[in-house]
Amino acid sequence: MTKTVTDIWRHPLKSHGREALDSVTMIAGQTLPGDRVWAVAHESSKADGSEWAPCANFSRGAKAAGLMAINSKLDDASGQLTLSHPDRPEISFDPEAPQDLQRFLDWEKPLMPEGRAASARIIRVPGRGMTDTDFPSVTLCNWASHRAVETAMEQEVSPLRWRGNIWFDLGTAWAEHDLIGKQVQIGEAVFFIRERVVRCLATTANPETGARDLDTLKALNDTWGHQDFSVYAEVITGGDIRLGDSVEVL
Known part of the structure; x- marks a missing residue:
């Protein structure tokens, strides 16, 4: 299966909205440009x-x-x-x-x-986005894990609940957890996968209405014994990323 970028998102004002992108130019040691700037x-x-x-x-x-x-x-x-x-x-x-x-x-x-x-x-903090990590991070999401959550909850779940930056399909649920400590090339950029993203109550709210309507945390904990979704990565080599670009584990 060819692994390619399907979605790129940024969140200019932390916790106040998301914006879809067709391409982005990553910079080593920085967050995704325009993401959590404020x-x-x-x-x-x-x-x-x-x-x-x-x-x-x-x-x-x-x-x-x-x-x-x-x-x-x-x-x-x-x-x-x-x-x-x-x-x-x-x-x-x-x-x-x-x-x-x-x-x-x-x-x-x-x-x-x-x-x-x-x-x-x-x-605004000069030189970095205000991510939840104390290092400038980019959140990478695996569609296979998202589908597994939908199966466990027996309904469609909006991927916007996860507020991720870059989406691709690894074909196997939670395969992204096996990438921790490894390097991944996405388009021209290279990332070092640092840690899992532990999820909070924000994911229980509907991205269309703002009402809490799904217990995503209970589903994660009851089914897999954790409340993690996606991984935090650090940009170690900058470069362009576009929709459709390949994703390769180095």
Whole structure:
């Protein structure tokens, strides 16, 4: 079976939408360009943009399911980010413009649950995306594992629940776990596979509605004894990746 790239996704504002790409140019030691460039720090957060901070510092889908239904589009030239949601009007703004912050916070507020720390500011750490790992990571997803989850749950499951970056089909469920410690070439880029991605409550929310409607974590734990899906990889050689490019274990 020929292993090829089927999907490329980026999430410009952490936990606030996804955008499909046809191609991307990876850079060694960095996250996927345009992925988690910004994050929304809440009022209890200690993150100030000077360095990487754990996900607990940010407004995210694990705590606010409504955020999972956001779609995004980043204009790389202008820096304008456009967000859309089934329950909110479309909004375009500059995440780095102080005059746009309150407009974004007002737009997001109805999607946040009562009693949670309110979103307060948008931060950016120079030189890296705000991934959940303390190293700049790219999330690689295996369609065979996704199909196994659908079989276990006896229904279709949107792949958008996993918020992955690059998708391909290894033909065997959980084969990606066997790649940890190995190098994989995707298109022109080479990745070192670092670790599994442990999943959170964000995956229980429907990416179309933002409502929690599937217990993905229970399905993973009951069926396989873990709640992992996909792997974190580090870019060790940069280069272009396009839809249809080959995936090869080195």
